[in-house]
Amino acid sequence: MSERVEAGPAIRTAVAADLPALQRVYREASLSNAGDAPVLLARPEFLVFAGDGIAAGRTLVALDGPPDEGRIVGFATVATGDDGGLELEDLFVDPERRRRGIARHLVRAVAGAARADGHRRLWVTGNPHALAFYLAAGFVQIEGQVSTELGSGLRMSLDLSRA
Template identity: 55%
Template sequence: MDESLGIRLAEAADFDSLQAIFVRASLSNAGDRDVLLANPDALVLTPDRIAQRRTVVAVTDTGTIAGFASSGAITDDSVELDDLFVDPSMMRRGIGRRLVDAIAADARRRGLTEIVVTANPHADAFYRSAGFVELHQVSTEFGSGARMSLAVTRRRPA
């Protein structure tokens, strides 16, 4: 895990970097590339979550944004993890996990007990390694995925 990373709230000035990471990370997965290229609207990020202060970014000590995560809808006890993207050049360094930890810390501060996500099949292993458990399978716009949950009131596996 890269300890020199900082986690902070995203700012409006970060939007272009987040859009670029979103596209690069989305297209880096060979299993999704063709369907995404055939549906370019799926590769457009909106700045709403930044304005709502629901996006956190991982920033290197040189100021480069390495990845981001956005939380979405909040229910009585859970928050939706809407976005989690790491620049492909920075993957497999613990950045995604640090971003999940930041969303989890915010959920705990809000008194919530879980994070829920609909996981792309290609990200399933990551989410499981981060402590998420599968609830059930769901249909998505481009196929199926696993509806997963992470309890944030107890410590996740290391």
């Protein structure tokens, strides 16, 4: 019996030169959800991706080609949470490239790195519009809705021993 190997995007650690592409993906992905766009347009400061995790090596990028040449089509950033746990801070995919497994591959890469660093859980405060994705990726909802600066979010956790 042969195992099916799923091809995915090339994933690498972001570098400073990636910032303009990350800002493009961030803005386009953020505004692509009709339910979020009005709130974001009223608060344009939330449409600016500063890239704080790049220099620290906390941001991974997904590319549509080889790591040296491909176009950035998504990214994920992790941070240490207030409780010392690992937090999935950003997960964005170019709206034109959605539903092709890019976000799932980014979550797997983040989870693998977190597991290798000794973390047992990966936390996220997810957008309610992304609930189905997070559940399919193995996250479980821990609490009901939590308050964020832009409204409500869902507090979720991924058990890294199972991911």
